[in-house]
Each structure stands twice: as structure tokens, then as C-alpha cells.
Amino acid sequence: MLPMDHVIALSAILFMIGVLGVATRRNMIVMLMSIELMLNAANLAFVGFNRIWSQVDGAPAIDGQVFVLMVIAVAAAEVAVGLGILLAMFRNRDSVNVEEVDLLKW
Amino acid sequence: MPIEPIVKVLFVFAVMVMGLAPIITWIERKQSAVMQDRIGANRADLGGITILGLLHPAADVIKLFTKEDVVPAGANRVMHLLSPLIAAVPAIIAFAVIPYGGVYQFGDTTLNLVGADIDWGLLYIFAIGSIAAYGTVIAGWASNNNWSMLGGLRASAQMISYEVTMGLTVVGVFMVFETLRLTDMALAQDSIFWLFGVVPLPAWGIIYQPLGFVMFLTAVMAENKRPPFDIPEGESEIIAGYHLEYSGMRFGLFFMSEFIEIIVIAALTATIFLGGWAVPYASTDLIIDAITPWMGVGFATGLCMLIHFSTFMLKVIFMIWVQMLLRWSLPRFRYDQVMSLCWKILLPLSIANIFVTGLVLLWLKG
């Protein structure tokens, strides 16, 4: 049997690593990958809690896993669009450093 | 101490990986020689005895082990070392779910001739097949070479495109057999299907899904980067593509992983479409009942097990022969032809196949 509090703790740790990745790194690709890590941490929390509450009147309840599939679909869509933005950014500024995309700053 | 899984793992490793993969290098040389009206490689000898060139795989292994491992200057050494492993390991662990035989009762022990009888066996193979893409991608990048990088880019695009098609083409078979467990799929093909109620045919996947068979074979050969889809290692265009800067046993691992994947493809196609271990027109009960009057139930079950295993290996060798035939007959596709074949032809066809299969199943069952 798995220690469920450790599963949710792992989810929290991975989420915080993702947040710190987005906050500190300036490479756009690593920022996108850290966002993926945050989504994965949320997925782990979904699956973990679904394991705790796994049945409704004896029938299996898999709503958490259905939502994980939706999150994976959303993450895939977001990665595609994010990389498209990155390509456009690279073509304009010839760099993926997000600190160089600051023309709208006063 | 779980003896049974360890024996099964050792068996798979000994027979399939160490035994059959070198034989395939011999098959490739000899079959291409026969098809091209020449003799092929037959010089490797042991004290003057050449056995039709069967010692060439051993000679290959010795050569690859004793060659120098060259790592190009400026290459990422860790990735250069890891990528043959990332390419080889998924090919080998795919054998865990392929059934070599059915379930046999010996008194009160049950013997299930499969490594891991998991409920989602087909999904497992696709999942680890998608990890195998990293071997080529990282190999292309880690070599610090323009041609390797081109090969790696082409490989990544080709492999992830054909993974989609590979998954969609077996949805038809999944709908017919209603299971992803490969042992149940092979068991369901162990019977007779009456076409129009009159003609008896073995209930194989290829009878139910002929278009699915052709599409699956195309998609999975493209996934394996086998000619005619060997754009990533296009020999006449980009020298040797992603495994250009690899020598010695690192190249040997790439080489071996491609041939092991040929066996995986053959075994998978045999299980899903050609009936797996099932003998056509002779179901398991028929065979055991036919042999029992002479030998008793225990021996009959054992003999049936051997018959099933030999049938499976025959089908695997047949599919290997088919893949070699396609490899040596068809010229290489151009890169844009490979991509348009996947996205413009195979994807719509596979979705149409799913739709038609659904309609037919609905009509037959409702």
C-alpha cells in the first residue's frame, strides 16, 4: 500500500519546482517545460486523490483519471501554441531570452 | 523467489534477442542475395567450414566488439553514450507482453506462456515504442555533425507522425476483439469464422481487418525506420544519418535494436492479425483431444504447447520474410512523400476504417 500523504507531498514538491523554474529561468523553452512540470504535478494530485476515493457504492469512480486525460489534452495544445509563439519570437528577436522581448515596456 | 517470471525473461532474452536477431542479419544478407541473383556473404569460416554464411553474425559481433569506440570532438559524451541504450531498451522490453502460447493446464498448475499478462498490453507496446524515438533524436543531436542532425530531425518527425497512425490502425482490431490484452486477442483467433455462413475461415485479424493489416504494417515499418522509410539513415543522401558518428559496439547496439524491432513487429503482427499461436482450423481443444488417446492428457498438453509455440515462430519468421521482401524491393521514399503518406493517406484511411468497422459491428450486433 502506498503512503498517500507522500504521494500528495510529491505533487506539491514537483509543483513548487515548476513554479520556481518559471520564476527564475529566462530561457523560454525551460519556462515552457516548467509549466509542463506544474501540469504534471496537478495530474499526480488528481490520480492520488482518485486512488483514495476510488469507489461510489462499490462501483469504481474514475473521475480524477478522466480529468487527467483532459489536462493532458490541454497541455498538448498549450505546448503546440507555446512553441509556435517561441518560433515567432525567435524569428523576430533571434533569441529565446524572455528579457529581450520588452518593446512594450516604457 | 519468483522463478517463473525469471525463467520467462531469460527465455525471451536467449531466444529472441540473442538467438533470433543475429539470424536476421544472416536472413537479410541471404535473402537480398537470392532476390538479387548473387551468392551473398559466405566467406566467414571456422577452420575452413563455411555453413552457408551462418558464421557471419558471429563474425559481425566479434568485429563490432573489437573496433575502436570513436566519440567525435565537440560531441556531448554522455548523450552520445546514452542514445544507443535509449534506442535498444524499448525494443527489448516490448517482448514482455507478447504471448508465445496459450494457457495450459498441467494437473493443477497453469502455465501462461507470456511474460506479463497485462490488461492493456497493446497500449504498453505503443507507450514504450514512443520512448524509442529518443534514441535517434538524441543520437542525431549529440554527434556534433550536420548530417547526423538532419537525420535526427527527420527521424523525430517521422517517428512521432507514424506513432499516431500506428495507434489508429489497430483501433479497428480492438473494436472487433474488444480487448487490448494480447493473450485474449490470440485466444479469440483460435476459432473458425464462417464467411456468409458457408465458407470456414480461421478467425484471424487479417480476415476481419485486411485494410488494417496493410496500414499497420506500413505504419510500423515506418516507425522502425526500415527501408523504404529509412530517411533518417538515408545512405545516399545524408551519409548514414543519425548513426554516422557511431562505431564499434555503440553502432552495434543501434544495428541490433533495429533488428530486434523487426522481430517485435513480426511478433506483434502475428499476434494481432495472423492468429498468434493459434493453428488455423485446429483449435486447442481439438488438438489436445486428438492426441490424448495416444499419450495421455499431460503429454498431450505439452505437445500442444510445442505445436503452438512452433506455429507462432513460423508466423514470426514469415512476417520477417515479408519485411525483408519489402525492404529489398521498394526504393526509398522521399521525405515529403513519407510525411504526406502518413498525414494525407494513412490517417484519413485509418479513421475511415474505424468508422466502417463501427458501422459493420453495429449492423451485425443490433
Next chain:
Amino acid sequence: MTVETILFYVFATLAVVSALGMVLNIRNTVASAMSLVVTMVSLGAIYLLLEAYLVAAIQIMVYGGAIVVLFLFVVMLLNLSTDEFPPGRQRFVKFAVVIAGVAILVQVLIALGREPLLAAQPEAVPEGFGGYRQVGISLYTDYVLLVEMASLLLLAAIVGALILAKRKID
């Protein structure tokens, strides 16, 4: 200490170490992407231990086998492998953010440790939990609207990515 518990700790450590490797790796973007793959596959293994089989297979197939390959493709296409940005301005702000993040994490972990619901052993799963049949039935009866919306979202993403990444036609 069953085998499952030991495997969980192994994969959890692997996931955390490779996540840190991805975020802290300054020099090599491709190595960051490969660390992300290791994280995805370890999370897939943890889903297997949590008996969510379909989700584990889809995680490895989609995340590990397609999304990160997309990242690698872009990295290799634009030749962005080395990340040589000088340690920029606002170094102290970033340090403060990291300290605040770790403080929040520690508080969350303490709160989790006190939660009685999580400390109890999870019950045995019913038959068919986590298998593709149950998830498939649920997807196409209870959550069919979600499936349709996801397909529309993916269509929008395909069209958007194509337009954004296309070169200008003059």
C-alpha cells in the same frame, strides 16, 4: 515495506531529482529536456503503482513520447542547445522568490502531514478501476461534452500553431 512502497520511493526520488536537473541545468537545453522525459516516465510509473493503468500508458505515450519530442525538435531546429545567458539583473529578487517558494512548500508539507484523511491506508480498489473500459465508458457517457470540447480545443491549437509558426508569405 512492500515492494510497491519501495518502488514508489525510488520513482519519487527519481522524479524530484530529474525535475531539479531540468530546472537547474544552465548549460544544456537538450539535457533539460531529457531530464523532463525521466520525470514524465517516473510519474507514469507512479501512476501504475496507483493503479491508474490507462492514464499511465497515455502519460508515457503523449507526454513522454510526443510533447517532449516536440520540445527537442524545436531546440534542434533553432539550434538552441546551449544556454549562455549571463546572470542577469534582479539576482536578489530571484533569490527572494526561491526562499519564499521553499517556505510555502514547507508549510504545505507540514499541513499535509497533519491531515488525517491522507494518513489512513487507502482501501482496496474495486474491479475495473483504472482500466480502459471504465474510463472509456465514463468518457463517452458522463463526460462526452468534455471530449467534444477537447477536440475543438486541439483543433484550435493546431490552427493556431500553424499560423504562428508559418513564415510570412509576401
